[in-house]
Amino acid sequence: MDEERHRYLEEFGLLFGQFGLSRMLGRVLGVLMVSDPPERTAEELAEDVGASRGSISSATRSLVQMGIVQRWSRPGERRDHFRVRPGAWHEIMRREAAALRNFREMAERGLDLLNSQNPDARRNLEEMRDFYAYWEKEMPVILERWEREEER
Amino acid sequence: MDEERHRYLEEFGLLFGQFGLSRMLGRVLGVLMVSDPPERTAEELAEDVGASRGSISSATRSLVQMGIVQRWSRPGERRDHFRVRPGAWHEIMRREAAALRNFREMAERGLDLLNSQNPDARRNLEEMRDFYAYWEKEMPVILERWEREEER
DNA sequence: CGTAACTTTCAATAATTACTGAAACATCAA
DNA sequence: TTGATGTTTCAGTAATTATTGAAAGTTACG
Numbered sequence: 001m002d003e004e005r006h007r008y009l010e011e012f013g014l015l016f017g018q019f020g021l022s023r024m025l026g027r028v029l030g031v032l033m034v035s036d037p038p039e040r041t042a043e044e045l046a047e048d049v050g051a052s053r054g055s056i057s058s059a060t061r062s063l064v065q066m067g068i069v070q071r072w073s074r075p076g077e078r079r080d081h082f083r084v085r086p087g088a089w090h091e092i093m094r095r096e097a098a099a100l101r102n103f104r105e106m107a108e109r110g111l112d113l114l115n116s117q118n119p120d121a122r123r124n125l126e127e128m129r130d131f132y133a134y135w136e137k138e139m140p141v142i143l144e145r146w147e148r149e150e151e152r
Numbered sequence: 153m154d155e156e157r158h159r160y161l162e163e164f165g166l167l168f169g170q171f172g173l174s175r176m177l178g179r180v181l182g183v184l185m186v187s188d189p190p191e192r193t194a195e196e197l198a199e200d201v202g203a204s205r206g207s208i209s210s211a212t213r214s215l216v217q218m219g220i221v222q223r224w225s226r227p228g229e230r231r232d233h234f235r236v237r238p239g240a241w242h243e244i245m246r247r248e249a250a251a252l253r254n255f256r257e258m259a260e261r262g263l264d265l266l267n268s269q270n271p272d273a274r275r276n277l278e279e280m281r282d283f284y285a286y287w288e289k290e291m292p293v294i295l296e297r298w299e300r301e302e303e304r
Numbered sequence: 305c306g307t308a309a310c311t312t313t314c315a316a317t318a319a320t321t322a323c324t325g326a327a328a329c330a331t332c333a334a
Numbered sequence: 335t336t337g338a339t340g341t342t343t344c345a346g347t348a349a350t351t352a353t354t355g356a357a358a359g360t361t362a363c364g
Binding site (some may be wrong): 041042043053054056057058061078079080 | 308309310311312313314
């Protein structure tokens with residue numbers, strides 16, 4: 001694994017770090033993305049990202065649990081193999097779409113808490129609530145259109 | 153400031169923490185959202201969130217710099233006041249839309265790096281690139297529609 | 305069974321990030 | 335200019351989060 005590839009993995013990790021996942025998850029996902037063939041054993045992952053077996057174990061567990069990575073094993077072999085699931089990116093975005101609900105609900109709780117008739121004071125929370133309700137409605141539409149276009 | 157309100161601020165902060173901003177930015181934004189009237193001085197913010205002046209100073213600076221919060225002062229008064237800008241939520245989403253580009257570019261760099269003809273190995277990166285290119289195109293459309301609907 | 309190959313768990317610790325508070329800086333009015 | 339009021343900066347420290355590595359757990363096979 002050369003210098004350029006290590007830099008790529010680190011930046012892939014940082015991108016995911018900014019975005020909310022952990023850096024290690026990003027690095028592991030990065031290796032799986034640029035692997036040829038596109039799968040790796042836990043041991044290979046540990047070597048490629050330069051991390052301990054323990055870290056790899058917890059990163060792969062999270063990625064599998066999130067539906068981003070698949071684990072599989074050939075019968076009669078002790079080693080597990082990991083690969084990125086087709087549709088992984090769609091799944092990541094679907095999670096973001098689901099999180100919009102938390103923002104809308106936070107706005108609604110704020111309005112209850114504020115409990116004021118002053119329209120000036122309510123305006124920001126109403127805007128927040130309406131904005132996230134709008135996105136909650138629109139994102140699934142765009143996600144579905146992508147799925148239909150992928151099927152062709 | 154009662155117990156319920158403090159819990160709200162803490163959860164508002166956590167929501168923003170998960171989402172990528174700092175918890176303190178979230179707490180400060182939370183206070184400004186549920187204030188009546190909807191503005192606060194730095195001193196009031198410090199008291200409401202229970203943080204030091206220094207923390208408030210850096211949080212408000214970031215929020216202003218991001219275009220989420222406005223700072224203003226009445227002539228002949230030394231104190232600055234802060235309030236949430238109308239359109240703040242739109243601005244936050246616009247930033248997310250802009251970040252999609254980083255994901256597409258990461259996929260493109262990965263394809264260069266992989267430099268393999270094996271279609272199986274290229275598939276994940278191609279999917280990533282196409283998926284984020286699609287969102288890069290679609291998000292501005294939805295953001296603009298919101299703006300048009302707001303104007304009415 | 306027992307052993308080797310491999311994985312997971314989790315307490316300890318390293319690395320990172322958030323926060324404070326006091327000093328420096330800025331602004332207003334007399 | 336001075337003093338009072340208010341804000342920012344930043345070095346130090348606290349709090350949090352990420353990571354390791356060794357022990358415990360699993361699985362395949364003879």
